[in-house]
Amino acid sequence: MIVTIGGLAVRIATDDPVFLGILRQQYAAFTGAETDGAPIVLEVELTPPLLQSPDEDLAVRFDGEAWEMRRGDFMARYDPKTRRGQVRQSANRHSIDSVIRIIHSLELARAGSGFLLHAASAVRNGKAFVFSGVSGAGKTTLSRLAPPDVCLLTDEVSYVRKGDGGPDCGRKSGYQAFGTPFAGELGKAGENIHAPLGALYFLEQASGNRIGQLGRAEALRMLLRNILFFAQDPKLVEQVFAIAEDFIETVPVCRLSFRPEALVWELIR
Amino acid sequence: MGADQVSELYPLRAANVAARVFDGEVIVMNPADSSLFNLNETGTAIWQAADGTTSLREIVEREICGVSEIDSDTALADAEEFARALAGHGILLLRTEPA
Numbered sequence: 001m002i003v004t005i006g007g008l009a010v011r012i013a014t015d016d017p018v019f020l021g022i023l024r025q026q027y028a029a030f031t032g033a034e035t036d037g038a039p040i041v042l043e044v045e046l047t048p049p050l051l052q053s054p055d056e057d058l059a060v061r062f063d064g065e066a067w068e069m070r071r072g073d074f075m076a077r078y079d080p081k082t083r084r085g086q087v088r089q090s091a092n093r094h095s096i097d098s099v100i101r102i103i104h105s106l107e108l109a110r111a112g113s114g115f116l117l118h119a120a121s122a123v124r125n126g127k128a129f130v131f132s133g134v135s136g137a138g139k140t141t142l143s144r145l146a147p148p149d150v151c152l153l154t155d156e157v158s159y160v161r162k163g164d165g166g167p168d169c170g171r172k173s174g175y176q177a178f179g180t181p182f183a184g185e186l187g188k189a190g191e192n193i194h195a196p197l198g199a200l201y202f203l204e205q206a207s208g209n210r211i212g213q214l215g216r217a218e219a220l221r222m223l224l225r226n227i228l229f230f231a232q233d234p235k236l237v238e239q240v241f242a243i244a245e246d247f248i249e250t251v252p253v254c255r256l257s258f259r260p261e262a263l264v265w266e267l268i269r
Numbered sequence: 270m271g272a273d274q275v276s277e278l279y280p281l282r283a284a285n286v287a288a289r290v291f292d293g294e295v296i297v298m299n300p301a302d303s304s305l306f307n308l309n310e311t312g313t314a315i316w317q318a319a320d321g322t323t324s325l326r327e328i329v330e331r332e333i334c335g336v337s338e339i340d341s342d343t344a345l346a347d348a349e350e351f352a353r354a355l356a357g358h359g360i361l362l363l364r365t366e367p368a
Contacts, residue, residue: 217291
């Protein structure tokens with residue numbers, strides 16, 4: 001099965017019918033034809049549940065050749081040169097979902113082209129808007145309040161990367177937001193579409209609806225705090241820093257103070 | 270922790286961290302744990318001067334006492350506390366001799 005997110009295809013190699021069923025349900029709108037052309041291949045070895053302690057923290061390390069990822073519920077290894085990896089996990093969606101997120105974050109950082117962000121995102125009038133914030137800031141609330149003309153890309157993890165210069169790439173910034181299957185409290189995958197990025201908003205619940213500008217330093221700090229990044233690697237951290245810096249120089253970054261009511265969407269156009 | 274001890278410290282920015290100066294303040298990310306630090310104006314002055322060859326006392330006299338009315342002992346003690354805190358997070362090295 002091939003899962004394509006943000007234009008990056010990952011082939012998940014498994015023959016297990018139960019696991020394939022889980023994958024089809026999880027990634028329904030993001031699956032492609034089964035071909036050998038996918039650039040990344042993950043071979044999944046299914047094991048009994050709980051390889052290690054379920055409370056074990058995620059650790060991502062580069063051993064000089066490949067990335068090793070380990071958490072209580074999975075172990076994985078991914079070689080960025082061959083673009084092949086192996087995953088050991090039980091037949092569940094959470095583990096493979098985490099591995100896919102990590103690989104995407106590593107590949108985006110390696111290419112210096114984008115990032116995954118703790119954020120909801122949506123498309124309106126042909127432009128994408130990203131709404132970032134910590135848990136409780138209102139990502140899912142805002143998503144639930146979206147009017148019918150808004151296409152939700154995700155309520156939890158947004159995918160942002162520079163366009164490839166094609167006709168539909170960002171007209172001004174060059175950044176685009178892509179739909180993801182990574183769902184939060186809404187429990188629903190985003191639409192598999194992408195659009196030029198209009199603005200990034202950091203959410204703050206308030207007594208009224210207002211958009212305020214952020215200074216560059218504050219914008220950079222808030223952006224870095226919300227980028228999903230797992231690797232203990234100075235070179236990649238430098239790449240993430242560089243792309244975040246480029247992003248805030250080219251995309252409007254604002255604070256969106258809002259009341260949990262549909263009227264807030266009047267500001268998002 | 271007195272001023273005499275502070276005078277022997279030579280701070281040096283850790284080589285493996287990513288840092289940017291934005292609107293007069295430094296933002297530092299430590300790759301070891303992806304932790305993020307933003308330094309105020311005084312912290313930024315110390316960070317930028319931390320080249321491993323300049324003592325903390327010289328940095329304080331030049332960058333802090335030279336532009337504020339704080340007395341040098343207090344400034345030095347505060348600077349040492351700050352530098353040790355950064356060193357504890359692995360983003361600054363504190364040497365007892367110049368590099």
